[in-house]
Amino acid sequence: MTDTPMTLPQSPGLMARLRGFWEGSSRNPAKRVQFDRPLTPWLFVLPQLLIVAIFFYWPSVQAVTSSFYLEDPFGFGSTFVGMDNYTDAISSREYRRIAGFTAFFAVMVTGLSLSIGLLLAVKADKVIRGASAYKTALIAVYAIAPPVSGLIGMMFFDMHMGPFTEMAAWFGYEMKVGINYNDTAFALILVAVWKQIPYNFIFFLSGLQSVPVSVREAALIDARSGWRRFKDIVLPLLAPTAFFLLIINITYSLFDTFAIIDVMVKDKPANNPMTLVYKVYLDGFKGNDIGGSSAQSVILMVVVAALTVAQFRFLERRVHYG
């Protein structure tokens, strides 16, 4: 009997894995059978690669580089200033105040539109009579563009004839949206929530309707009270949808609300509340502070990238176990 050295099953070394990465010899190809042509795949992927390179990577790299420079306002070149644009932004009181408002705005919009969307979805899932009419009425607003919802919101809060302004007047409150900071903040949140409810409703409803009938029936027997049934059975089943929506809603309130703000303050931000994205636009295009605006862009890029990575990691897990 000879001594055979025991061999452990080895995982491929780092270099081998790197080579695999570059050469595309992945152990799990997308398809069992694939075409083996050197040139054809390039023909198919090239248009997208070109567009991504020119309109995504080039500007992104430029945002990062110009965040380290101070552009001469009269267009005479630029000087390298290191991290100055970043420290200027972060240490500015105005920037911090806007960051604070952005966080508050995101929490309010996300919290309200998620909970109202969930409430409506749970009820729409229950009713039988008129279910499709409710559904149609509740998803229609998804189609409306943020600037259009901003315009409608602006009319509803108009100081001469807006119904909401009149309602406030019954209670003896003079509402001044566009002038008073808190009033404007209230109006912005209301419009942003209004616009986002249908999106959350659609996802929650489709999540609820994918719960198998057997589970529902078992739940009806096990838990008599509606609230307990919701808390112990429905909510855990909805958790993946809710997490996905949480990230989408935060991204929405940070970025997609730009148009709502721009329209509702009628292009005159003055001392009205605004979000960080609005400030990037304001400093870059109206203030001509390209370096400062780029530094703020990069800060936002980091925030969104972190959110998206969190979302992907989570989705991946959902795919594995779900």
Add this chain to the structure above:
Amino acid sequence: MMQRIKPFDHLILILGALFLCMPVVMAFASSTHTAIDIHSNGLYVMPGSNGAETYTKVLTKRGGFTGEVTGLTMLMNSMILGVGFAVGKIVLSMMAAYALVYFRFRFATPIFWVIFTTLLLPLEVRIMPSYQVMSELKLLNTYQGLIVPLLASATGTFFFRQFFKSVPDELLEAARIDGAGPVKFFIDILVPLSRTMMAAIFIIMFIYGWNQYLWPMLMTTDESFFTLMRGIKTILQVWVGSQIPDYNEAFALAVLAMVPPLVVVLVFQRMFIKGLTESDK
């Protein structure tokens, strides 16, 4: 097993539907009244008789600083942006997804990452440098400049990749036995097979393109390229300082801007929900 239906559930749903739909109904109703009536009576719930006049005016009156742009022009430009964006997105992302799923070739994995990194950053955070790139390429005030940069994200590619992966392998094996090359397989088999998916994605992307605001606002200074969303901005700029603003015209513009996507969502409701929930935006 049936649950007892409580009137309370219906009450909540009715309140929700009213909260969401009333502003739209009132925007439409008010657009058919005169500005003076709106100014003195507030918004309307029932339509009036001034609609034809207001809409004709909004659609055909030459406005703007150069007196060149009409509502009709803006309607057409919005349509070009919506359809152009949706078609471009579908073509580009189907092709790229096809290459990534059906071919064994060098650099496939790095290319995958290069494309999918674009999902990380929305256009809004790189808006300033994107504008500079466009002006260097002399693409300001062109339809290409309006549409193509919006295509630089991988949403559609991700979706079609998932879909192609779910297509049975036997199809490709059979096609190869019949002697079909990659181009023939793509056009004759894969594209017809993806028809429903393409329709669902088209709906989502059309609405996305139609509803764009910030990018068209920066890219177009020439009024003949204005979209309806850009028109809203113009209305606001003359708003401040006028005695009685043209409430009715503003509402009419809002209605024009929301009718096409609204019709698409309502008519193709099932397909729209499919596209939305399966593409994860």
